[in-house]
Amino acid sequence: MDLKNMQAVLDALPDPAFILSKSGKYVALFGGKDSRYYHDGSALVGRLLSEVLNASKTQYFISKIEEALHSKDMIVEEYALKDEDFIALPYENEQETIWYEGRIKSLDFLVEGEPVVLWVATNISKRYQLETQLRFLSTTDELTGLYNRRRLEKDLAVHFANFKRYKSPTSVLMLDLDNLKMVNDLHGHPQGDEVIKTLSAVMHHELREMDAAYRYGGDEFVIILPNTNVKQAEIFANRLKSSFIAQMKLCQGADSTTIQCVSASIGVSAFEKSDTNEADALVRADTLLYQAKNAGKDAVRLG
Numbered sequence: 001m002d003l004k005n006m007q008a009v010l011d012a013l014p015d016p017a018f019i020l021s022k023s024g025k026y027v028a029l030f031g032g033k034d035s036r037y038y039h040d041g042s043a044l045v046g047r048l049l050s051e052v053l054n055a056s057k058t059q060y061f062i063s064k065i066e067e068a069l070h071s072k073d074m075i076v077e078e079y080a081l082k083d084e085d086f087i088a089l090p091y092e093n094e095q096e097t098i099w100y101e102g103r104i105k106s107l108d109f110l111v112e113g114e115p116v117v118l119w120v121a122t123n124i125s126k127r128y129q130l131e132t133q134l135r136f137l138s139t140t141d142e143l144t145g146l147y148n149r150r151r152l153e154k155d156l157a158v159h160f161a162n163f164k165r166y167k168s169p170t171s172v173l174m175l176d177l178d179n180l181k182m183v184n185d186l187h188g189h190p191q192g193d194e195v196i197k198t199l200s201a202v203m204h205h206e207l208r209e210m211d212a213a214y215r216y217g218g219d220e221f222v223i224i225l226p227n228t229n230v231k232q233a234e235i236f237a238n239r240l241k242s243s244f245i246a247q248m249k250l251c252q253g254a255d256s257t258t259i260q261c262v263s264a265s266i267g268v269s270a271f272e273k274s275d276t277n278e279a280d281a282l283v284r285a286d287t288l289l290y291q292a293k294n295a296g297k298d299a300v301r302l303g
């Protein structure tokens with residue numbers, strides 16, 4: 001193949017392939033001509049990264065160029081570029097963030113006395129959005145928007161590792177709705193769903209930013225409270241229970257002996273020094289929850 005054909009091949013590359021120098025100069029650009037995915041980057045050639053990008057993005061690009069120059073391997077990096085990253089915006093009205101996968105490889109020659117890398121930037125925005133959505137769906141309960149059990153297992157392990165390392169008190173609560181079956185039987189399943197959603201909204205409202213609530217099963221929930229001992233968690237559990245009942249006010253029964261109200265029973269435990277597994281506190285909270293149920297429901301038990 002002659003050089004002219006070689007140039008045509010390079011220009012036909014689907015993703016833009018930049019040659020960038022150690023000091024951050026756009027030395028050359030090949031390919032990336034499909035305007036559905038890429039802006040025309042030809043105006044960048046001859047300019048410095050620092051003339052186009054803000055200081056922190058320039059620093060990021062320079063550090064990756066240096067990393068590639070020191071490595072025998074190709075470096076693969078995911079990064080985003082958005083409006084505020086550009087100081088001289090080459091493209092008008094660029095609003096949305098574009099995600100790229102950069103593949104960066106040191107080249108075995110100098111340009112104007114400087115080491116250079118090949119930086120192929122692939123637009124992965126669609127894939128990134130899909131991955132973000134899948135991640136969200138795989139860790140979120142559809143009815144309530146709370147985290148699901150899969151996410152709980154992951155988070156519990158992280159909190160337990162932190163507890164073992166830093167000894168920071170961490171409480172684990174298990175909550176089960178009282179008499180949800182009565183609501184389903186008397187008012188239908190959609191009304192039962194509303195009860196579950198009301199509880200979830202109360203949790204959202206009562207939790208601090210670092211706390212998290214999870215739907216464990218049908219009408220069972222788990223709450224993790226970092227930096228919180230059982231005594232503090234008990235106060236929180238009582239407040240949560242009261243707020244929920246104040247929102248619900250749903251009781252049924254022919255007389256005072258048969259009356260049933262929607263409420264919540266909660267078992268409160270915490271990681272302990274002797275725990276060998278992240279699930280130990282959860283098992284204790286579950287046992288305490290059933291003690292609360294057996295003692296007549298609408299109660300908090302701690303241990």
Ligand SMILES: Nc1nc2c(ncn2[C@@H]2O[C@H](COP(=O)(O)OP(=O)(O)OP(=O)(O)O)[C@@H](O)[C@H]2O)c(=O)[nH]1
Nearest residue numbers: 176177178179180181182184189190192193218219
């Ligand atoms: N509406 C609705 N009901 C659910 C959902 N998941 C589980 N349930 C119901 O919740 C009930 C859970 O069983 P139980 O805990 O024994 O029922 P309960 O009346 O709350 O009993 P106690 O916990 O002893 O007070 C069952 O009737 C399930 O059908 C849901 O997503 N929506």
